[in-house]
Amino acid sequence: MSKTLAEKIWADHVVRSAEGEPDLVYIDLHLIHEVTSAQAFDGLRLAGRQVRRPDLTIATEDHNTPTLNINLPIADPVSKLQVDTLRQNAAEFGIRIHSLGDAEQGIVHVVGPQLGITQPGMTIVCGDSHTSTHGAFGALAFGIGTSEVEHVLATQTLPLVRPKTMAINVDGVLPEGVTAKDVILAIIAKIGTGGGQGYVIEYRGSTIRALSMEGRMTICNMSIEAGARAGLIAPDETTFEYVKSKPHAPQGADWDAAVEYWKTLQSDADAKFDVEISFKAEELAPFVTWGTNPGQGLPLNASVPNPAEIADVEERGAAERALTYMGLEAGVPLKSIKVDTIFLGSCTNGRIEDLRAAAAVLKGKKKADSVRMLVVPGSARVRLQAEQEGLDKVFIDFGAEWRNAGCSMCLGMNPDQLAVGERSASTSNRNFEGRQGKGGRTHLVSPLVAAATAIRGTLSSPADL
Amino acid sequence: MEKFITHTGTAVPLRRSNVDTDQIIPAVYLKRVTKSGFEDGLFAAWRNDPEFVLNQPQYQGATVLVAGVDFGTGSSREHAVWALQNYGFKAVISSRFADIFRGNSLKGGLLTVILPQENVEKIWDLIEADPTTSITVDLEAKNVRLGSEVFPFELDDYTRWRLMEGLDDIGLTLKNIDAVSAYESARPAYKPKTLPARS
Numbered sequence: 001m002s003k004t005l006a007e008k009i010w011a012d013h014v015v016r017s018a019e020g021e022p023d024l025v026y027i028d029l030h031l032i033h034e035v036t037s038a039q040a041f042d043g044l045r046l047a048g049r050q051v052r053r054p055d056l057t058i059a060t061e062d063h064n065t066p067t068l069n070i071n072l073p074i075a076d077p078v079s080k081l082q083v084d085t086l087r088q089n090a091a092e093f094g095i096r097i098h099s100l101g102d103a104e105q106g107i108v109h110v111v112g113p114q115l116g117i118t119q120p121g122m123t124i125v126c127g128d129s130h131t132s133t134h135g136a137f138g139a140l141a142f143g144i145g146t147s148e149v150e151h152v153l154a155t156q157t158l159p160l161v162r163p164k165t166m167a168i169n170v171d172g173v174l175p176e177g178v179t180a181k182d183v184i185l186a187i188i189a190k191i192g193t194g195g196g197q198g199y200v201i202e203y204r205g206s207t208i209r210a211l212s213m214e215g216r217m218t219i220c221n222m223s224i225e226a227g228a229r230a231g232l233i234a235p236d237e238t239t240f241e242y243v244k245s246k247p248h249a250p251q252g253a254d255w256d257a258a259v260e261y262w263k264t265l266q267s268d269a270d271a272k273f274d275v276e277i278s279f280k281a282e283e284l285a286p287f288v289t290w291g292t293n294p295g296q297g298l299p300l301n302a303s304v305p306n307p308a309e310i311a312d313v314e315e316r317g318a319a320e321r322a323l324t325y326m327g328l329e330a331g332v333p334l335k336s337i338k339v340d341t342i343f344l345g346s347c348t349n350g351r352i353e354d355l356r357a358a359a360a361v362l363k364g365k366k367k368a369d370s371v372r373m374l375v376v377p378g379s380a381r382v383r384l385q386a387e388q389e390g391l392d393k394v395f396i397d398f399g400a401e402w403r404n405a406g407c408s409m410c411l412g413m414n415p416d417q418l419a420v421g422e423r424s425a426s427t428s429n430r431n432f433e434g435r436q437g438k439g440g441r442t443h444l445v446s447p448l449v450a451a452a453t454a455i456r457g458t459l460s461s462p463a464d465l
Numbered sequence: 466m467e468k469f470i471t472h473t474g475t476a477v478p479l480r481r482s483n484v485d486t487d488q489i490i491p492a493v494y495l496k497r498v499t500k501s502g503f504e505d506g507l508f509a510a511w512r513n514d515p516e517f518v519l520n521q522p523q524y525q526g527a528t529v530l531v532a533g534v535d536f537g538t539g540s541s542r543e544h545a546v547w548a549l550q551n552y553g554f555k556a557v558i559s560s561r562f563a564d565i566f567r568g569n570s571l572k573g574g575l576l577t578v579i580l581p582q583e584n585v586e587k588i589w590d591l592i593e594a595d596p597t598t599s600i601t602v603d604l605e606a607k608n609v610r611l612g613s614e615v616f617p618f619e620l621d622d623y624t625r626w627r628l629m630e631g632l633d634d635i636g637l638t639l640k641n642i643d644a645v646s647a648y649e650s651a652r653p654a655y656k657p658k659t660l661p662a663r664s
Contacts, residue, residue, distance in 0.1 A: 157638060227564070
């Protein structure tokens with residue numbers, strides 16, 4: 001019977017299947033960080049259990065870590081305890097860890113791909129919803145809770161109910177200045193934050209095929225913002241080329257065997273998806289969110305919507321609340337909105353290509369006096385690469401702050417936060433109330449829009465310069 | 466895990482949609498390394514508002530949360546489930562839950578009940594009319610009862626059995642650990658390992 005890509009990967013990982021029970025699914029890679037693992041290790045200790053496969057497990061520090069003065073002890077004692085707890089657990093259970101200061105430290109979803117331990121056809125989990133990022137390689141990758149982290153540590157499996165499949169087709173050539181971030185923001189605006197609920201989304205079509213691995217990761221990363229369990233893209237030559245040069249790529253005969261398998265990882269031509277949705281690349285534009293969930297977005301040339309014109313009662317109420325929180329008036333052009341802070345980074349847009357794209361816009365320009373800009377590489381490796389290319393100098397000359405790697409201002413947990421009422425243009429993934437700091441106001445944008453906004457001080461695209 | 470068979474208490478109406486897990490518990494509260502004490506972070510940004518429904522005296526002691534559509538979206542943090550449980554909630558009712566939140570809740574014994582939106586609104590109306598209304602969430606009978614109303618709900622038999630028995634998933638999986646070993650022995654050699662480290 002013909003299968004979708006997600007169904008093929010699923011079938012290859014079923015350890016045990018029984019009528020009336022969830023499938024027991026094998027997990028090829030388990031990524032760990034400090035925030036969602038401590039209670040899981042505690043659970044293991046209480047039950048006298050071991051980590052079944054330390055060699056399929058890797059830990060890094062990202063959510064709760066500072067991006068300044070990383071040579072000093074973490075100032076907040078509660079944060080320090082959490083990071084120290086991860087280090088102790090890694091040592092006790094024999095798990096590889098990349099700690100603050102290590103060249104491989106960084107956001108867990110940037111570290112996996114750059115080490116080459118993210119490969120096509122794998123099942124990958126992490127106690128973090130943006131694990132969907134790894135789907136860009138044609139892996140089935142999804143976020144889990146702490147109970148499931150403990151389950152994977154103990155058994156290297158998870159009992160799971162097979163999700164439904166959704167195809168999102170994007171065809172055509174993207175207009176100048178329109179990036180992977182704009183594509184995914186437009187998709188979420190169309191299908192809503194619950195539109196993908198219960199599905200694995202496969203992104204297909206010529207627009208997706210033409211994207212770099214970084215762009216594909218940006219798209220898959222935000223699948224969760226549409227409510228999807230995972231997002232994935234069939235692997236192709238772009239994928240193989242990216243993996244080949246990485247430290248943990250298969251070698252010699254293993255490489256040949258791997259590629260032979262990876263080439264089978266495509267949805268069959270007659271495979272049936274539960275839902276299919278199509279987008280035309282030519283109709284897409286730079287996108288920005290105006291509200292407090294990632295589905296509340298519009299093209300940058302649009303104006304703040306008028307809730308009174310929204311027919312759905314539930315959506316109207318949500319829009320009214322969002323405008324109040326965001327301090328915005330209906331009808332105001334989005335491009336007239338002044339921002340205070342630009343955040344370039346995160347697992348969505350903190351990779352080398354994102355930094356290059358922003359630097360190309362900023363080079364030789366000066367930052368608007370009214371804004372501050374944080375540039376936070378997704379990993380220490382990305383930071384080193386950027387410095388080799390001289391990008392750090394471009395950012396510093398522009399007037400931005402060049403930080404160390406981590407989740408930083410994406411989530412309001414570490415010292416990098418918005419103040420009450422402060423407004424950001426952020427390349428991250430969530431514009432929830434308080435997400436970047438209590439009372440902070442977030443507009444989600446692409447690295448190109450972030451850069452242009454830093455120059456003008458108002459939401460802008462490079463075309464406005 | 467504590468068994469869940471049936472629960473009777475009072476309910477609190479949360480008339481908001483898209484309540485993401487950052488609202489349920491903001492990231493600044495996620496630094497603890499225990500599973501307890503998260504009740505002070507529950508809906509932290511909204512708790513400062515005396516008008517917020519959890520602050521209203523008539524809803525004190527409620528154990529069932531009745532929320533709008535798309536409850537628990539966003540971050541995978543299980544702390545959201547712990548915060549609701551630490552506060553005293555035994556069940557949450559909504560017309561749609563985010564996948565990861567729902568998975569977490571059912572692992573941890575917080576019963577998430579999916580009812581059609583019209584039933585959710587009916588419950589909101591009834592408990593707002595009389596906040597002392599007793600509500601029963603009956604997993605054995607698979608229904609929610611209050612006043613003369615009975616709203617049936619669905620839950621797969623396996624999860625229902627596991628919750629009613631109070632069984633933890635790891636123990637169940639370990640009964641089949643031989644199947645895991647057999648699977649591992651057939652895994653292809655090209656699959657990556659994190660150890661020994663290469664860089």
